[in-house]
Amino acid sequence: MLTIAAPDAAEARCNATFEALMWAMARPGAPQALPETGLAAVIETLVDIECTIFADDAGLRAYAADTGARVTGNPADADHVFLDSLDAPEALLIAIPCGSALYPDDGATVVALAPHGVGHRLRLRGAGIDGVREVTLGVPPAFWALRAQLCCYPEGFDLLLVDGQAVIGIPRSSLVEVL
Amino acid sequence: MSLSTLTKPWAATSYGFLDASAKRELRRKMLKAIAVPGCQMPYASREVPMARGWGTGGLQVTLTLVNPASTIKVIDQGADDGVNAASIRRFISRVSGAAETWDTLDASIVQSRHRVPEETLGDRQILVLQVPNPEPLRGVEPNISIARQMHADADYGKLWLTLYEQIVRKGRIMQGAAYPSMVNGRHVMTPSPIPRWDVPKLNMARHLTFLSAGREKRLFAVPPFTRVEPLVFSDRPYRVEDHADLVCRRSGVSGYFMNELPIDGGGSAFEVSDSNLGIKAIQQAEGGEAAIGPTWYRNGEFSA
Numbered sequence: 228m229l230t231i232a233a234p235d236a237a238e239a240r241c242n243a244t245f246e247a248l249m250w251a252m253a254r255p256g257a258p259q260a261l262p263e264t265g266l267a268a269v270i271e272t273l274v275d276i277e278c279t280i281f282a283d284d285a286g287l288r289a290y291a292a293d294t295g296a297r298v299t300g301n302p303a304d305a306d307h308v309f310l311d312s313l314d315a316p317e318a319l320l321i322a323i324p325c326g327s328a329l330y331p332d333d334g335a336t337v338v339a340l341a342p343h344g345v346g347h348r349l350r351l352r353g354a355g356i357d358g359v360r361e362v363t364l365g366v367p368p369a370f371w372a373l374r375a376q377l378c379c380y381p382e383g384f385d386l387l388l389v390d391g392q393a394v395i396g397i398p399r400s401s402l403v404e405v406l
Numbered sequence: 407m408s409l410s411t412l413t414k415p416w417a418a419t420s421y422g423f424l425d426a427s428a429k430r431e432l433r434r435k436m437l438k439a440i441a442v443p444g445c446q447m448p449y450a451s452r453e454v455p456m457a458r459g460w461g462t463g464g465l466q467v468t469l470t471l472v473n474p475a476s477t478i479k480v481i482d483q484g485a486d487d488g489v490n491a492a493s494i495r496r497f498i499s500r501v502s503g504a505a506e507t508w509d510t511l512d513a514s515i516v517q518s519r520h521r522v523p524e525e526t527l528g529d530r531q532i533l534v535l536q537v538p539n540p541e542p543l544r545g546v547e548p549n550i551s552i553a554r555q556m557h558a559d560a561d562y563g564k565l566w567l568t569l570y571e572q573i574v575r576k577g578r579i580m581q582g583a584a585y586p587s588m589v590n591g592r593h594v595m596t597p598s599p600i601p602r603w604d605v606p607k608l609n610m611a612r613h614l615t616f617l618s619a620g621r622e623k624r625l626f627a628v629p630p631f632t633r634v635e636p637l638v639f640s641d642r643p644y645r646v647e648d649h650a651d652l653v654c655r656r657s658g659v660s661g662y663f664m665n666e667l668p669i670d671g672g673g674s675a676f677e678v679s680d681s682n683l684g685i686k687a688i689q690q691a692e693g694g695e696a697a698i699g700p701t702w703y704r705n706g707e708f709s710a
Binding site for chain 2: 231232233234235237238239241242243245246248249250252253254272273274275276277278327328329331332334336353354355356357380381383385398399400
């Protein structure tokens with residue numbers, strides 16, 4: 228009889244992290260529980276030798292390089308962007324790839340630390356939301372104005388906002404209104 | 407740095423059959439598929455121990471999602487006991503330790519070929535549909551590069567034309583399965599060959615749907631609460647199959663999608679296509695405890 232090997236710790240962690248990220252994307256604005264604090268588990272779950280990443284944190288750059296991913300200093304080349312804050316220089320945010328109408332999957336995944344429950348109230352609309360959902364995020368309103376300019380659906384980048392062990396997803400399909 | 411820090415401890419197989427890099431690639435593509443509902447995302451489509459075209463796309467998505475706490479239901483044309491469904495379910499359970507079920511209400515992941523269960527799927531449930539041909543434009547545009555450009559331009563005129571031609575030639579829309587549907591107001595997808603009966607179940611649903619084509623190496627998704635609108639003309643409303651008045655000859659249920667079985671001497675008998683719904687109805691009729699959950703169709707009318 229075949230015995231089933233239990234998933235090792237890394238496999239279990241990646242599976243649980245992906246489940247949180249998936250439901251975060253599928254239900255924009257609704258916090259989901261990550262198994263671990265911080266962005267390293269997201270790197271472990273998504274990033275490998277096929278990826279090019281940009282990170283503004285030196286520790287994450289080293290961690291991502293260990294996965295075999297190419298680490299770039301130019302966000303325009305990256306398919307995964309890891310930021311300590313969305314209060315980042317405008318030049319950096321503008322450079323994030325948004326894909327094209329032909330290849331929407333070339334749009335980057337932006338994983339950023341952002342406090343939940345404090346800051347500005349947002350109203351989200353779009354796929355994954357039954358009507359509207361309101362969420363409060365510590366992200367400067369200027370970022371949302373810039374995102375609206377850059378992300379012309381189906382082009383755009385997808386946000387995963389991590390605070391401690393919670394993650395909130397805001398995919399490009401969400402319309403964000405700052406209240 | 408030594409070799410041992412760069413490698414993992416030896417294991418006979420990867421958990422869930424797929425290796426870690428295959429899973430990471432699928433995860434990246436699944437996130438993108440959710441972010442752009444209905445848009446086909448290419449992926450590598452690894453080898454699985456099953457021939458392409460028998461549900462390898464759905465299997466890869468399920469193997470990426472599965473963990474020992476999952477409960478798996480696999481159906482083929484509504485039936486849990488078809489050889490394809492039973493083999494896939496047993497394989498998933500063998501490589502992951504996930505529980506197997508026939509009951510839609512117990513399942514955390516429902517992998518399906520060509521049907522959506524009749525019982526309403528809930529918030530935490532994931533429907534994985536196996537897709538033979540993910541490209542709704544293939545019938546009108548065999549060149550996939552041009553088809554991609556047409557998706558980019560939201561140029562779906564030729565699909566409307568095929569529907570119009572069916573009305574002109576036959577008096578009604580003949581498209582029986584894989585009815586082209588507009589997702590989130592932007593991308594037209596083929597909802598895999600589910601009957602017209604099942605397409606409204608994807609519209610503003612509570613569950614998450616992945617549609618994955620292993621042979622064609624593309625996957626797409628319909629997140630919860632996303633509009634899925636079949637292409638129709640404003641003066642020709644969308645019509646599901648006329649199954650509302652049919653009665654299952656074995657379980658006696660009516661108002662659900664039926665399989666038509668030819669009988670000796672002409673004519674047809676009908677059996678409910680969602681076989682576990684029929685089983686539960688029979689168990690209830692025999693005084694059993696089987697609980698039938700809320701269904702998308704009530705008395706043959708869609709009412710979610």
